[in-house]
Amino acid sequence: MKRILLLLLVFSASTAVAQDRFDYVERHNPWNRSLNAAGIRRDTVSNSYADIHFVKENGGMTDYSSSENSWTIGARTASIRHFNRLSFAGSFSYDYFDGRDMCGSMFVRPGCYPVDVLEFTPGRKIRENYAFSGAVSTVLSENWDLGARINFEATNLAKRKDLRHRNTRLDLEVMPGLLFHKGVWCAGVAYIYRKNNERVSAKEIGTSAESYEAFFDKGLSFGVLERWNGNGTHLDETGSGISGFPVGEQSHGAGIQLQYETLFGEVTLARRTGETGEKGLFWHDYEATDFGANLSWQIKSGHALRLNYSWTKLDNSENIFTRETIDGITTTIYYGKTPIFSSRESNLNLEYEFHKTDCWNMRADFGWRRTDRQSTLYFPRVKEQQMDEFVFGGDALFHLGKWELDGGIHLRKGDFEESAFEADSDLETGEYPVQLTDYYNYMNEYLTATRLNLSLGVRRNIHHFYVDISAIYEHGFDLRYVAQPNRIRAVLSVGYNF
Numbered sequence: 001m002k003r004i005l006l007l008l009l010v011f012s013a014s015t016a017v018a019q020d021r022f023d024y025v026e027r028h029n030p031w032n033r034s035l036n037a038a039g040i041r042r043d044t045v046s047n048s049y050a051d052i053h054f055v056k057e058n059g060g061m062t063d064y065s066s067s068e069n070s071w072t073i074g075a076r077t078a079s080i081r082h083f084n085r086l087s088f089a090g091s092f093s094y095d096y097f098d099g100r101d102m103c104g105s106m107f108v109r110p111g112c113y114p115v116d117v118l119e120f121t122p123g124r125k126i127r128e129n130y131a132f133s134g135a136v137s138t139v140l141s142e143n144w145d146l147g148a149r150i151n152f153e154a155t156n157l158a159k160r161k162d163l164r165h166r167n168t169r170l171d172l173e174v175m176p177g178l179l180f181h182k183g184v185w186c187a188g189v190a191y192i193y194r195k196n197n198e199r200v201s202a203k204e205i206g207t208s209a210e211s212y213e214a215f216f217d218k219g220l221s222f223g224v225l226e227r228w229n230g231n232g233t234h235l236d237e238t239g240s241g242i243s244g245f246p247v248g249e250q251s252h253g254a255g256i257q258l259q260y261e262t263l264f265g266e267v268t269l270a271r272r273t274g275e276t277g278e279k280g281l282f283w284h285d286y287e288a289t290d291f292g293a294n295l296s297w298q299i300k301s302g303h304a305l306r307l308n309y310s311w312t313k314l315d316n317s318e319n320i321f322t323r324e325t326i327d328g329i330t331t332t333i334y335y336g337k338t339p340i341f342s343s344r345e346s347n348l349n350l351e352y353e354f355h356k357t358d359c360w361n362m363r364a365d366f367g368w369r370r371t372d373r374q375s376t377l378y379f380p381r382v383k384e385q386q387m388d389e390f391v392f393g394g395d396a397l398f399h400l401g402k403w404e405l406d407g408g409i410h411l412r413k414g415d416f417e418e419s420a421f422e423a424d425s426d427l428e429t430g431e432y433p434v435q436l437t438d439y440y441n442y443m444n445e446y447l448t449a450t451r452l453n454l455s456l457g458v459r460r461n462i463h464h465f466y467v468d469i470s471a472i473y474e475h476g477f478d479l480r481y482v483a484q485p486n487r488i489r490a491v492l493s494v495g496y497n498f
Helices: 002-012 022-028 037-042 437-448
Strands: 047-058 069-082 086-105 116-139 144-159 164-182 185-203 213-217 223-227 245-260 263-278 281-298 303-326 329-356 360-378 381-400 403-422 451-462 465-476 486-497
Touching (some): 022 069, 022 303, 037 116, 037 144, 037 164, 037 185, 116 164, 164 245, 185 263, 245 281, 281 329
Antiparallel strands (some): 047 069, 047 486, 069 086, 086 116, 116 144, 116 213, 144 164, 213 223, 263 281, 281 303, 360 381, 381 403, 403 451, 451 465
16 A cells, blocks of 8 residues: 555656647647538647546526536547548547526527427436537548548436426537648538437426426517416427427538638538427427638737637527317318517627747637527517627636646626517507516526626646646626526546547
8 A cells, every 4th residue: 555655646746747738739720620620630739638527516696597506527538630641530528417406498408499498496407418529531632631520419308306307409410521722722611411309308296286387488588378288388299199399400501611821711601490399290490590700810929819700590480270180180280380589699709819838828808799589479569689798808827837727807798678669560469478577587687797707727737647626706796686696616627638
């Protein structure tokens, strides 16, 4: 035992110096984050790491559907490797999440779809997440490279208290690409295919006489509030032969890339369609257009500038249909659809980075998001909301021999406006449906309140091993609807660089 302790002491006293972290190596070559994996051969730096981590989060400064008391344990690995005529990049991660007193959205990713289902009984939620990504690039000829990238994610979620529900979510993305390069010029093209689906299966197994309600959100928190197994929530459709509430979407698109020396640009455009329901019975259909553009300039003296912009247009409609049963066979007859919700979202991010190998890394960033949402549930009566969110700040990382220190500060601020009007139309309509105002006010304040975010971390490198401890503290100002102004996130990870 004494010999083992002595060996550990000698091992920990090593004078190893830290190497650049994986995230910087990944950022350094913009092709690593491009949709076109053929371009990962435009760099020759290889880097890999693996770690296990534990995360503890506490505090009420969070969105309505998150936990004020949660922990996560997981493992992950990522790698970029270059060989003679072949380059690889990939990652794998697993996370186990345990959150207490959770309610709100029943989806794995609240806000991912244009409709949502909420429940109101706080309880424990368990979530397991598996994620895998892989990319390969190979030489076709002197001036041509071929590549492909695949991203896959599977998530299981379960709530352990009535109103209970189980979720399964699958997300797959495939992107083959081709690259032409000659001298300091590169040009590429990639195809994008993505498909994801999620199913929410709810049930009530307790003996309480309490009536559990759910809210079906059709946009801007307008919708149907009733018992969870009522017709308006679509959580109990066993009579229609449908298990749970299914949502699915898929998209097709393309991206083009152009690089001159260290100046890189990429533009992508994708068309996305989705629906709720299955087996010939569909309650909603939506369409979206996703546009993205990014520009990166890697200055040879260690400076870098990055600009990212994205724009999304989404329109959701509710189907009008009847169900008829003749001779024991039930068919769905569709008469049309009515638009109920639309949104337009713009995101702009600007980042400056200064890096000196084995010394420091500093970044400053600015972000802006504009969201315009419109509810037309009872056209020609229209409800609108415009929201702006801003964030700016910076972070720094210092290498001090075997030690690394990092810290950051960010300030968030936002604002929103509401309006209502009646469009020119001969149609007659009634009163708007119920709005879940508590949820609506909470989320508006959480997204737009002034928030200060402080982070601090320390890492000890031991040969290729490392131990990393970090924490993020967030404070919200002048809150009315969010009950607590503070939140802290602490992370402990042990890893290996190779």
